[in-house]
Amino acid sequence: MKSINKYTLYILLAVLFAASCTKEAEVGIVPVISGLESEYIATVKQTLELKPTVENAPDATYTWLLNGVEESTAATYTFTAPSVAGTHTLVFRAASSSGMAQKVISIEVGNFTPINALTNTVLPLETPRSLEGIQNIEWQVIKASSDLYRLEYSETEVPQFISAKTGRYTIKAITPDGLEDGYMILVRAGEKVQSPYISHVFDYLPAPGQFVNKLPKYDEGDTHDDMVAKTASHLVGENATMITLGGWGGYVTFGFDHTIANVSGKRDFTINGNAFGAAANPRPDAPFGGSCEPAVIMVAYDKNKNGKPDDNEWYEIKGSGNFTAENESWYEMAVNNKNDVRTFRDYEMTFYRPVNDDEAPIKNYIYWTDNQGQEGYKVKNGFHKQSYYPGWIKEDKITYKGIRLADNGIDESGQGSYYVLYAFRYGYADNYPNHSENAGIDIDWAIDKEGKPANLPGIDFVKVYNGVDKENGWLGEASAEIAGAYDLHMRGISFNTIKE
Ligand SMILES: [Ca+2]
Ligand SMILES: [Ca+2]
C-alpha cells in the first residue's frame, strides 16, 4: 500500500511538472488585451466607443457580453447607455488557437454629466448647463468611493474637487429653488506613477550655523545652483537624508510631483527632521521636550500649472505659536527662565560675514542685527571649525525675513549641561519626532496675509524656515534639520487634525 502511494505521488508530481512546463511555454502567445479601462462612467443615452488592442493573436475571435448576453463579435464595440441609471458589466473576450483572454468592465450610467479625472489633481467644476445663470448654487458630494477627497469653494460658482484615491465620486449642484444637476467623476491613476515624497528642490539658503557648509557639503567654487542640486540629492525621494537650515530664517523650498489633497479633518503631509524627546529631563511632569527645533512652514498651490512656485501665492501654516506662545504648556516655565518669549510676525535678521574665520571657538564670531533694534554676535563653537557663513554667498551680509517664534529652550541642569528644547503643540517641522501624529500638517491650517483661512483644496510646494533664534550653550544654536517630506494620504497614513 505504502509503495503504491509513493508511486502515485511520483506520477502526480510528474504530471504537475509537465503541466506547469506547458503552461509556461504558452504564456508568450496567449492573447493580451490592452486599451480598455476597468471602469467607465456614462450619462443616460450616451454612447461609448470601445477599441481594445489585442496582441499575440493573429487568428483571434472576439466576443462582447453585456450583462451576460452576447452582443457582438466585432473587434470594437459601441456601448449605448440606457435611459435609466444603473451599473452594467461588459466582458470582452479574445480567443485564439493558443488561448483566451478577457477583460471585465464596469460601466456606471447616471443622470449627471460624466468627467474623467486623475488622482491628486485639482479639478475645477463649472455650473452644469441646466442650471446656468442661476445664483447661489451650493455643491455637495453625495457619493464617494473613499473619504480622501476635498470639495472646496462649494458655495461659489467655481468649486474645485480633488481626490487622493481612485474611484467614483458624485457631486450635486443645488439651486435655492431646489433644482438639481451635477457631475459623476471617475478618478483614475494617471499613467505617470506619482511619488508621495519630495520630487524637486527649488531653493536653499541656510542662515549661519554650525552645520552650514557641511549639510549639504559646500566645495570651493560651488554656486547657489550647485548647492540647490546638492540639497535635492539629500531631500528627494524615499531615502532622504538630513540638511541643516542653520540659524533663524534659513530656508529650503521644495515640491511634489502632484497636488497634495487637503482632506477635511485630516493632516495631509509631514516633514521629517530629527526631533526627539529628552531621556533624562530632571524637571518633574515636564511637557514634551528634548531637541525640538520648530521650523515655520509655508505652502503654495501651483495655480498656473507650470510646476514652479512662481505664483506668489504662499500661505502660512498657522502653527500653534505663530501669533503667541502663551498657549504652549511650557510658556510659564520659559517666562520664569527669563527666555525671550516674544513672537515677532514680521521679523528681519541680518547676518554679517565674519572677519575672523580661521580658529575655533570664537565668541564674537558673526555680527547680527534685527529690525527690533537689537544686535549681537553668533558664537563659533569648538566642535565645528568650518565657516558658518554660507560659502557660496558673495554678499557680505544676508537678511532673512519671517516669523520669529518664542524661545523654547531651557537649561534644566541650571549649569549649562542639559538643555531641553520644548515642543510647540502643532504646525511645524523638526518639532516632534518623525512618524508622530503631531509632526503631521493639516493644509487647513493655512492662512493668507490677512490671517484668514486660505481654504486650499491642496498644495504643490512647501517652504520651511528655521523659526527660533537661540544659542544653547555647548549644543550650539537652535537650527532645524530637514530630512524629507511626504504625502500622508498617498502613504495610507491617517492622522486626525486638531483644532484649538
Ligand atoms: Ca486636511
Ligand atoms: Ca506655478
Ligand SMILES: [Ca+2]
Ligand atoms: Ca539642530
Ligand SMILES: [Ca+2]
Ligand atoms: Ca533638529
